[in-house]
Amino acid sequence: MSPARRWAGALAIAAAFIWSAWSTEVSLGRLVEGVPFMVDFLGRMLPPDLRVLGQALRGALQTLQIAIVGTGVGAVLALPVAFAAARNTSPRWTFYWTRSALNAFRAVDTLVYALFFVAAVGLGPFPGVLAVVVYTATVLAKLYSEAIEAMDPGPVEAVEAVGATRFQVLRWGVVPQLLPQFLSFTLYRFETNIRAAAVLGFVGAGGIGFYIQTYLRLLNYPAASTVLLVLVAMVMLVDFGSSRLRARLV
Amino acid sequence: MIRARDLSKRYPGGTVGLDGVSLDVGAGEFVALIGSSGAGKSTLLRCLNGLVTPTAGAVSIDGLPVTGASREGLRSVRASVGFVFQQFNLQRRLSVLDNVLVGTLSRVDPWRSLLGRFSGGEIERAHRTLRRVGLAGLEGRRADTLSGGQQQRVAIARALAQEPRVLLADEPMSSLDPASSRSVMELLRDINREDGLTVIASLHVLDLALGYGQRIVGLRAGRVVHDGPPAGLTQAAAEAIFGGERL
Numbered sequence: 115m116s117p118a119r120r121w122a123g124a125l126a127i128a129a130a131f132i133w134s135a136w137s138t139e140v141s142l143g144r145l146v147e148g149v150p151f152m153v154d155f156l157g158r159m160l161p162p163d164l165r166v167l168g169q170a171l172r173g174a175l176q177t178l179q180i181a182i183v184g185t186g187v188g189a190v191l192a193l194p195v196a197f198a199a200a201r202n203t204s205p206r207w208t209f210y211w212t213r214s215a216l217n218a219f220r221a222v223d224t225l226v227y228a229l230f231f232v233a234a235v236g237l238g239p240f241p242g243v244l245a246v247v248v249y250t251a252t253v254l255a256k257l258y259s260e261a262i263e264a265m266d267p268g269p270v271e272a273v274e275a276v277g278a279t280r281f282q283v284l285r286w287g288v289v290p291q292l293l294p295q296f297l298s299f300t301l302y303r304f305e306t307n308i309r310a311a312a313v314l315g316f317v318g319a320g321g322i323g324f325y326i327q328t329y330l331r332l333l334n335y336p337a338a339s340t341v342l343l344v345l346v347a348m349v350m351l352v353d354f355g356s357s358r359l360r361a362r363l364v
Numbered sequence: 365m366i367r368a369r370d371l372s373k374r375y376p377g378g379t380v381g382l383d384g385v386s387l388d389v390g391a392g393e394f395v396a397l398i399g400s401s402g403a404g405k406s407t408l409l410r411c412l413n414g415l416v417t418p419t420a421g422a423v424s425i426d427g428l429p430v431t432g433a434s435r436e437g438l439r440s441v442r443a444s445v446g447f448v449f450q451q452f453n454l455q456r457r458l459s460v461l462d463n464v465l466v467g468t469l470s471r472v473d474p475w476r477s478l479l480g481r482f483s484g485g486e487i488e489r490a491h492r493t494l495r496r497v498g499l500a501g502l503e504g505r506r507a508d509t510l511s512g513g514q515q516q517r518v519a520i521a522r523a524l525a526q527e528p529r530v531l532l533a534d535e536p537m538s539s540l541d542p543a544s545s546r547s548v549m550e551l552l553r554d555i556n557r558e559d560g561l562t563v564i565a566s567l568h569v570l571d572l573a574l575g576y577g578q579r580i581v582g583l584r585a586g587r588v589v590h591d592g593p594p595a596g597l598t599q600a601a602a603e604a605i606f607g608g609e610r611l
Contacts, residue, residue, distance in 0.1 A: 268453035277443035277470035285478045286466050290455045
């Protein structure tokens with residue numbers, strides 16, 4: 115790239131940044147003015163109202179359950195789709211259309227799917243599960259398919275060369291390479307789904323988010339802070355356990 | 365016992381792998397296949413066990429057709445032909461023992477093998493072949509924790525667990541250091557002498573071929589340009605194979 119073009123590129127990026135900051139009304143002054151209110155807000159959240167602890171724990175448990183079922187079903191659905199979306203295991207046009215469909219589905223976030231499913235099947239944790247299933251299936255299908263494409267053909271060929279059947283080649287040539295990666299991706303997705311499921315309650319799709327939103331709306335900050343603390347503790351606990359499991363898979 | 369007739373292989377895109385190769389190898393022979401890279405050594409070896417389908421010509425092993433064989437037929441021929449790869453092609457995350465057990469797959473009950481349940485007899489056979497290649501005691505190690513030379517021995521043990529009559533080795537030492545190369549070559553020679561296996565090994569190092577092969581087959585541009593005992597490999601013959609570039 116010539117120096118002139120490089121300068122033009124840098125200038126364009128700087129212009130886009132400044133224009134965006136101006137349009138979004140970014141103001142250091144307003145941020146500084148807001149600081150006392152933030153301190154006040156945090157002050158009002160303390161001490162946490164532990165009378166709602168039972169409620170918060172029940173909400174957290176439901177969020178966990180939404181994430182477990184959503185991730186589990188999503189992973190199972192992702193499996194066949196992933197082979198259709200991998201260049202090396204799929205005819206050209208199947209690959210192309212599956213990948214395009216996955217990209218389109220993935221452009222929409224879990225929360226938007228939750229709005230759709232609440233409208234379709236009503237309030238409660240079930241539309242939350244459906245939302246997590248759809249998003250997880252599309253994300254995992256993409257990740258799985260990339261692992262399939264990166265598979266080493268050598269060990270697969272070696273199993274073919276001993277005179278193994280097709281199922282044996284799959285079991286001893288393909289699965290040992292893919293399974294640890296698939297499990298690792300799925301666990302990672304489970305960690306992310308806990309966070310995604312925590313806000314599903316904002317749109318009536320179950321879990322701990324319902325209590326966060328309710329108490330904030332009622333201006334009951336001590337209760338809201340208890341719920342938030344429970345959420346933080348759960349997310350940290352799941353992240354810790356899951357990342358240790360993932361480390362053992364590599 | 366190995367019969368290749370007029371093998372030609374043209375890859376999509378026009379690259380010529382083989383151009384009319386005929387080769388007969390008798391039981392118990394140790395053949396060193398030599399030639400520059402791209403001369404067709406790999407393609408020839410892969411045609412012999414059906415990993416590559418030739419564009420023209422035919423291969424048979426012990427009278428059983430490899431070329432044009434049914435899926436079932438090809439599997440039964442492959443069961444008696446061990447193949448050793450340049451890059452070992454082990455399952456890195458599996459144990460040494462599991463990698464060797466892969467060699468018994470054609471003999472075991474398919475459904476039991478899917479569950480990973482091998483019989484005591486097969487496990488004993490796997491242990492025996494690991495002793496044979498000098499790796500007793502490493503059965504439980506993950507394959508990728510071994511050195512390159514050890515990994516190639518695991519791959520040879522996997523091939524031996526097939527109880528094959530033929531061993532094909534595609535540049536078995538080119539990923540190894542000189543010391544490991546020699547010990548792997550000596551292992552192949554012992555297997556040939558003591559167990560009576562027919563061995564065809566492709567080699568890109570001429571002195572290894574001269575030191576271990578009983579018969580040298582030289583390939584150049586997909587054709588056999590030399591075939592004879594090591595003593596017959598004159599300076600002129602070597603130049604005909606390598607085009608003078610290596611000597």
